Amino acid sequence: MEKTAKTLLFQILSVLTFCAVADFSAGSVLEGMKEKFYIIPGLLTIVPPLVGLRGNIGCALGSRLGTALHLGTLRPKFSRDWELVGNALAAIFLSIVGSLTVVIVSLVLRGLVGLPSLFGDLVVIALLSGVLAGIPITFLTILVAFLSFRRRWDPDNVTGPVMTTLGDIVTMLSIYLVVLWWG
């Protein structure tokens, strides 16, 4: 027990340290975009839901892969196994449908509390950033789950945190790029 507790603490702390360092870069992108939040009303409102959505999808995917790897229903290599393909497709599908839902829900709620927002622009920004971020995030999740399992690290300790963090960065960058391109 003592040994497992130590290993566990070591794995969790290394992963969290990596994430914390990476998070400062996500924070810096946010700080760098500060001006845009005044120009596009509603942009700051959709950032947390969108960032969260990508993290969530990656993290749910990672968690399912972790369980499947532990149960032995999935082997840690890229294949056409439905256990893997189905999970990946579900994640990409969710990323696109989810982005739309999330942005519409947020903007409708904003309307209800009486705040203005550039509805059309924000929906397009959300969709484009969804496509731009969804595919790399799905791929990275699978990669992280497999690599950690192969190296005998418990994917449960690794994929969730790593994917929410990478999801933050990839999503922040994708929103930033789309906003820059959109004007």
Next chain:
Amino acid sequence: MRFWRTVAETYLAVVICAFISFFSGLLAEYSLSLFYTFPFLLVMVPPINDIAGNVGTILGARLSSALHLGTIAPRRKGELYSNMKIVSISSLLMYAVVSLVFFLYLMLAGGSGRLALVMLLSGLILTPMVILSSTFLSLLSFAKGLDPDNITGPLITSLCDVLGMCSLLLSARLLL
């Protein structure tokens, strides 16, 4: 691999999350002037929210695997408590380390060192809330016949977005 069950459960979780996260964005937008007054305050938002979110996610994923494997059951709680303990320790250590790193960053970037204290206090407020909600969500979703893999992670990260923003604004109000 049940495709539609996975899609439906995750979609449900994600939509609930959108409602929760919305308030986090709204709080941020209402506090936009605070973020202008104190540069570097906005930089803290992702680390604070994410450490808590990560801690909650790890605990959720671990509890989910344990529940599926049967090592945690209504009459077998030892594994549950030791997981909660280890994850709490990790969380507190992380906030301490990250606040220190942030302090050094502030010194180099010319910001106010007090901001690092704000971060530490946010972490202290957040940790117990996250551990308890993650445990509660995992046990509840499993008891209801849902897969905690699809529920706890998403819900806990969104919940942490809001709780993180609240605790940051609260600590900022108390210390700045």
